[in-house]
Amino acid sequence: MRQAVSLISGLLFGAGLTLSDMVNPARVLGFLDVASGSWDPTLAFVLGGAVLPMVGAWLVAARIGKPAYADTFPKKPAARFTPRLIGGAMLFGLGWGLVGFCPGPAVAAISLGGAAVWTFVGSMLVGMWLFGATKRFRTG
Amino acid sequence: MLFELNDALMGLAGGALIGLSAAVFLLANGRIAGISGLVGGLIEKGESTAKVENLLFVAGLIGAPFLMAAAFGPTMIGVTEHVGLLVVSGLLVGIGTRIGGGCTSGHGVCGMSRISPRSIVATVIYLGIGIATASLLRPEILRIIGGNGA
Numbered sequence: 001m002r003q004a005v006s007l008i009s010g011l012l013f014g015a016g017l018t019l020s021d022m023v024n025p026a027r028v029l030g031f032l033d034v035a036s037g038s039w040d041p042t043l044a045f046v047l048g049g050a051v052l053p054m055v056g057a058w059l060v061a062a063r064i065g066k067p068a069y070a071d072t073f074p075k076k077p078a079a080r081f082t083p084r085l086i087g088g089a090m091l092f093g094l095g096w097g098l099v100g101f102c103p104g105p106a107v108a109a110i111s112l113g114g115a116a117v118w119t120f121v122g123s124m125l126v127g128m129w130l131f132g133a134t135k136r137f138r139t140g
Numbered sequence: 141m142l143f144e145l146n147d148a149l150m151g152l153a154g155g156a157l158i159g160l161s162a163a164v165f166l167l168a169n170g171r172i173a174g175i176s177g178l179v180g181g182l183i184e185k186g187e188s189t190a191k192v193e194n195l196l197f198v199a200g201l202i203g204a205p206f207l208m209a210a211a212f213g214p215t216m217i218g219v220t221e222h223v224g225l226l227v228v229s230g231l232l233v234g235i236g237t238r239i240g241g242g243c244t245s246g247h248g249v250c251g252m253s254r255i256s257p258r259s260i261v262a263t264v265i266y267l268g269i270g271i272a273t274a275s276l277l278r279p280e281i282l283r284i285i286g287g288n289g290a
Contacts, residue, residue: 001168002168002169002193003192003193003196005164005165005168005169006165006169006192006193006194006196006197006200007196007197007199007200008164008200009161009162009164009165009169009173009197009200010161010196010197010198010199010200010201010203010204011161011200011201011203011204012157012158012160012161012164012200012204013157013158013161013162013173013175013197013200013201013204013245014200014201014202014203014204014205015154015157015204015205015208016154016155016156016157016158016159016160016161017154017158017201017204017205018154018204018205018208018215019150019153019154019157019208020150020151020153020154020155020158021147021150021151021154022154023205023215023217024215024216024217024218025217025218025219025220026217026218026219027218029274029278032270032271032273032274032275033271033274033275033278033279034271034274034275035275035276035279036275040147041148042147042148042150042151043151044151045147045148045151045152045155046151046152046154046155046158047155047244047248047249048152048155049151049152049153049154049155049156049158049159050155050156050158050159050162050248050249051155051159051248051249051252051253052156052159052253053156053159053160053162053163054159054162054163054166054249054250054253054254055253055254056163057159057162057163057166057167057253058166058253058254060167061166061167064167066170067166067167067168067169067170068167068168068169069168069169069170070168070169070170070171071170072170073166073170074170074171074172076254076256077256077258079256079257079258080258081257081258081261084239084240084241085240085241085258085261085262086240086261086262086265087239087240088235088236088237088238088239088240088241088262089236089240089247089261089262089263089265089266089269090236090265090266090269091232091235091236091239091240092232092233092236092237092240092243092266092269093236093265093266093267093268093269093270093272093273094232094236094269094270094273095228095229095230095231095232095233095234095236096229096233096266096269096270096273097269097270097271097272097273097274097275097277097278098225098228098229098232098273098274098277098278098281099219099220099225099226099229099230100219100274101219101229101230101233102175102233102237102243102244103175103176103179103233103234103237103243103244103245104175104201104243104244104245106230106233107175107179107198107201107202108201108202108204108205109205109217109219110202111202111205111206111209112205112206112209112214112215112217113217113219116219116220116221116226117219119223119226119227119230120219120226120227120229120230120233121230122230123226123227123228123229123230123231123234124179124230124231124233124234125179125183125234126230126231126234127230127231127232127233127234127235127236127238128176128179128180128183128184128234128235128237128238129183129184129234130231130234130235131180131234131235131238131239132180132183132184132185132238135184
């Protein structure tokens, strides 16, 4: 059942990104580039539309106490603003603003965009792998 | 690109589907629908049952746009063709989201909706840097390397 849920959630996520055109980096850059003279607020509507159901989901989670097919809900992390959090978010923002892809839309666009999307996703996977490799190195 | 009312409605509807996806994943499986975490978990060490779930989620994420294009006609997207820009950007997004522990979905959608201070701070930072990069740095880079970048 957990596996069926995972596939359905992935399909819903991909459908949402496609319907809202967030799979299109040109649309995302239209939001991030506030100096172009033709600002496109779509991304704000998408984020708002996604956060609202999740506010409800967290309220439901607090009431039921336990997920349907798992033992616990993920704990809310302590409010520690570590250099890792801040530095990581800065690197991500820089990469996001250069091309207009963040991880979800880039992966979702694999069947839509040809070599450019593959190049981005391949590089992103290398970046993630590098992070994993240094983590292994640090923990011995 | 001209923004119209239809874009706002499609944005809200698409956003609601993304929120529904994250809500189902949370309430059924007790997991955060953060794409950088799900994809990163696939290529890092970890238990294989979680990896199967990650793989199925990613399969759905790739499959839905493919099926929608087959059913309703092609989805046109504009991506820069500049390989150097794509590689640098991809590396930064890959490393940055893993170091920072999340991306637009994990911090932006799942974290902000539970008023997690870490996620709110991360979102303000990557959004701010993203806006500065796209508005100020990217036009300069495109001027140097040539091309319109999309």
